[in-house]
Amino acid sequence: MDVKTDDAALVDRVAALVDAARAAGADAADAVAVRGRSTSVSVRLGKVEASESSESDDVSLRVFVGKRIASVSATAASDPRVLAERAVAMARVSPEDPFQGLADPALLAKSVRDLDLFDPTVVSADRLREDALAAEAAALAVAGVTNSGGSGASAGVGGMVLATSDGFLGRYMASRFSRSASVIAGEGTGMERDYDYSSRQHFADLDDAAAIGRSAGERAVRRLKPRKARTGPVDVIFDPRVARGIAGHLAGAINGASVARKTSFLRDMMGRQVASAAITVVDEPGRIRGQASRPFDGEGIEGRKLTMVDRGVLGHWFLSTSAARELGLQTNGRGSRSGSSVTPTSTNLSIEPGETTPEAMIAGLKSGFYVTEVFGQGVNMITGEYSRGASGFWIEDGTLTYPVSEVTIASNLKDMFLRMVPAGDLDRNYGTAAPTLLIEGMTLAGD
Numbered sequence: 192m193d194v195k196t197d198d199a200a201l202v203d204r205v206a207a208l209v210d211a212a213r214a215a216g217a218d219a220a221d222a223v224a225v226r227g228r229s230t231s232v233s234v235r236l237g238k239v240e241a242s243e244s245s246e247s248d249d250v251s252l253r254v255f256v257g258k259r260i261a262s263v264s265a266t267a268a269s270d271p272r273v274l275a276e277r278a279v280a281m282a283r284v285s286p287e288d289p290f291q292g293l294a295d296p297a298l299l300a301k302s303v304r305d306l307d308l309f310d311p312t313v314v315s316a317d318r319l320r321e322d323a324l325a326a327e328a329a330a331l332a333v334a335g336v337t338n339s340g341g342s343g344a345s346a347g348v349g350g351m352v353l354a355t356s357d358g359f360l361g362r363y364m365a366s367r368f369s370r371s372a373s374v375i376a377g378e379g380t381g382m383e384r385d386y387d388y389s390s391r392q393h394f395a396d397l398d399d400a401a402a403i404g405r406s407a408g409e410r411a412v413r414r415l416k417p418r419k420a421r422t423g424p425v426d427v428i429f430d431p432r433v434a435r436g437i438a439g440h441l442a443g444a445i446n447g448a449s450v451a452r453k454t455s456f457l458r459d460m461m462g463r464q465v466a467s468a469a470i471t472v473v474d475e476p477g478r479i480r481g482q483a484s485r486p487f488d489g490e491g492i493e494g495r496k497l498t499m500v501d502r503g504v505l506g507h508w509f510l511s512t513s514a515a516r517e518l519g520l521q522t523n524g525r526g527s528r529s530g531s532s533v534t535p536t537s538t539n540l541s542i543e544p545g546e547t548t549p550e551a552m553i554a555g556l557k558s559g560f561y562v563t564e565v566f567g568q569g570v571n572m573i574t575g576e577y578s579r580g581a582s583g584f585w586i587e588d589g590t591l592t593y594p595v596s597e598v599t600i601a602s603n604l605k606d607m608f609l610r611m612v613p614a615g616d617l618d619r620n621y622g623t624a625a626p627t628l629l630i631e632g633m634t635l636a637g638d
Contacts, residue, residue: 198224198226198350198352198362198364200267201224201226201248201250201267201350201352201362202224202352202354202360202362204222204224204250204267204271204352205222205223205224205250205352205353205354205360206222206354206360207271208220208222208250208252208271208274208275208354209221209222209252209354209355209356210271211271211272211274211275211276212252212254212275212278212279212356213356214272214275215254215272215275215276215278215279216256216279217254217255217256217275217278217279217282217356218255218256218257219254219255219292219293219355219356219357220252220253220254220255220275220278220355220356221252221253221293221353221354221355221356221490221491222250222251222252222253222353222354223250223251223351223352223353223354223489223528224248224249224250224267224351224352225247225248225249225250225251225349225350225351225528226247226248226348226349226350226351226352226364227245227246227247227248227347227348227349228245228246228347228348228349229243229244229245229345229346229347229348230242230243230244230314230316230319230345230346230347231243231244231319231343231344231345231346231347232316232319232320232323232343232344232345233323233341233342233343234320234323234324234327234341234342234343235327235339235340235341235342236327236338236339237324237327237328239320240341242316242320244316247266248266248267248268249264249265249266249267250264250265250266250267250269250274251263251264251265251528251530251531252264252274252275252278252531253278253531253533254275254278254279254282255282255291255292255293256279256282256283257287258287258288258289258291258292259282259283259285259286259287259288260282260285260288260291261278261279261281261282261285262278262530262531262532263277263278263281263531264530264531288513289516290513290514290516290517291513292512292513292516293355293356293357293490293512294355294357294490294491294492294512294522294526295512295521295522296357296358296359298492298521298522298524299355299357299358299359299491299492300359300361300486300487300491300492300493303361303362303363303486303487304477304486304493305486306363306477306478306479306480306481306484306485306486307392307393307479307480308363308364308365308366308392308480308481308484309348309363309364309365309366309392310366310368310392310393310394310395311366312346312366312368312393312394312395314346314368314394318344319344319345319346320344322344322370322400323342323343323344323370323400324342325400325401325404326342326344326370326371326372326400326401326403326404326407327339327341327342327372327374327404328401328404329372329400329401329402329403329404329405329408330342330372330374330404330405330407330408331374331404331408332404332405332408333374333376333405333408333409333411333412334412335376335377335408335411335412335415336374336375336376336408336411336412337375337376337377337378337382338374338375338382339373339374339375340373340374340375340384340386341372341373342370342371342372342373342404343369343370343371344369344370344371344400345367345368345369346366346367346368346394347366347367347368348364348365348366348367349364349365349367350362350363350364350365351363351528353487353489353490353491353528355490355491359491361486361487361491363485363486363487365392365484366392366393366394367390367391367392368390368391368392368393368394368397369388369389369390369391369397370388370389370397370398370400370403371386371387371388371389371403372386372387372388372403372404372407372408373385373386373407374386374404374407374408374411375411376408376411376412376414376415377415381415381416383411383412383414383415383417383594384411384414385407385410385411385413385414386407386410387403387404387406387407387410388403389403390482390620391480391482391620392480392481392482393480396480396620410563413584413594414582414594414596415594416593416594417582417593417594417595417596417597418585418593418594418595418596419595419596419597419598419637419638420560420585420595420598420635420637420638421635421637421638422635422636422637422638423634423635424632424633424634424635425558425559425560425600425633425634425635426556426558426559426560426629426630426631426632426633427559427560427561427562427600427629427630427631427633427635428549428552428553428556428559428560428561428562428586428627428628428629428630429562429627429628429629429630430561430562430563430583430627431616431617431618431625431626431627432563432564433562433563433564433565434542434625434626434627434628435621435623435624435625436565437542437607437611437625437628438472438540438541438542438623438624438625439623440570440572440577440604441466441472441500441542441604441608442509442536442537442540442623443455443572444456444457444572444575444604445457445499445500445505445507445508445509446508446509446514446535446536446537447508447509447510447511447514447515447517447518447520447525447535448511448514448534448535449572450508450514450518451514451517451518454572454573455572455573456571456572456573456574456575456604456605457505457605460505461505461506461508462504462505462506463504463505464503464504464505464609465500465503465504465505465605465608465609466500466503466608466609466611467503467608467609467610467611467612468502468503469502469503469545469611469612469613470500470502470503470542470543470608470611470613471498471500471501471502471542471543472498472499472500472540472541472542472543473496473497473498473499473540473541473543474496474497474499474509474525474537474538474539474540474541475496475497475538475539475541476488476493476494476495476496476524476525476538476539477493477494477495477496478539478619481538481539481619481622482539482620482621482622483537483538483539483540483622483623484538484539485538487524488511488524488525488526488527488528489511489526489527489528489533490511490512490522490524490526490533492522492524492526493524494523494524494525494538495523495524497523499540503609507523508520508523508535509523509525509535509536509537510522510523510525510526510535511525511526511527511533511534511535512526512533513533514534514535525537525538537622537623538622539619539622539624540622540623540624541617541619541623541624541625542613542617542624542625542626542628543613543617544613544614544615544616544617544626545612545613545614545615545626546615547612547614547615548614548615548616549614549616549626549627552612552614552627552629553586553589553590553591554589554590555589556586556589557587557588557589558585558586558587558588559585559586560581560583560584560585560586560595560598560600560635561583561584561585561586561591562581562582562583562600563582563583563584564581564582564583565579565580565581565600566579566580566581567579567580569601570604574603575603575604575605576601576603576604577601577602577603577604577607578599578600578601579599579600579601580597580598580599581595581598581599581600582594582595582596582597582598583595595637597637598635598636598637599635599636599637600633600634600635600636601633601634601635601636602630602632602633602634606632607630607633610630610631610632611628611629611630612628612629612630613625613626613627613628613629614626614627614628614629
């Protein structure tokens, strides 16, 4: 994976694309090159099922002719002149969009910070295989585990080079390593499945393979012999795995593009209370070794750390240049490049920790539902209606008692945010992070 110093050709390529676009008649342009390298090994029942390696260098070009925009994507080996001429010809027949354009040059990053995102460690396919086998073996050794759903390990690197006709040129590389295990416990119709994984920017930061396997096995066994719970109101505690999804719903609701399209249930709530006073939400693109860190966004802007929600009060939207212009605001450096388009996204988003422990939170409930998994697509981001299939454990007299499955939990995200209480167990090793969350007064549909 020694590719950090091998990106000079990509720098030359994006610069050539921008020059070709201007020569073809574009008033402005930007170009991005994206590099990807990855190797992965998956195993099942002690045998390798797949060993894969991939490499790609792709480019995309956006051109602006007046208020008209067009974009093209191709491999890095494509002729810049041909791509530029095609893009400009497309732009000339495109409808005008008053909100599109390059970012204000005054906002562009003046330098590219080193966020320690790249680990040059070379991990061989043999080492990946050994790690995957070790995770699976540890999972299968847990009493009650009866089969394997597979285990895997991977190593990869990705990077981006961005050039604009306003003179910005920036690049960065980021590595990613992972290990995972999935197993089945029980027999016949009583089988239950669970998993665990670890993903980090630096190889040495990964969780131990055997520990991941044991955790996956123990999680699966704990789910055996589930029951249904009675229909009615219920206080719900969301395990951090599921709480991260709740944080993701909040991030989606304060996305500037959704607000501009009027497809967010929080679109009229800027400066108002959208969550309980216990909730503070932070987004930090410049976190060292952050899973979603970036020294500049998809338009060349270095986003600063923002408190999106401060003690329940909404303070910011996630904004790219076009979304900001549509809302009459200024971008805050949250533009994310996806092929040729730029849309606002969160970076290292976290619901900040509270003061209580998860154990104390559970102990404080006479009865309730500790949710470890949700499924289904029952979230309406326009109205906030929330209805998901769920499984987990029933809480009785402050103790986790028996496993629960085949139930549905429902409420409205507006109400859920206002009744949300965070525990203090935040793990920031995720692009979207959240601690254990308590939400009172949801509705459970079961027996």
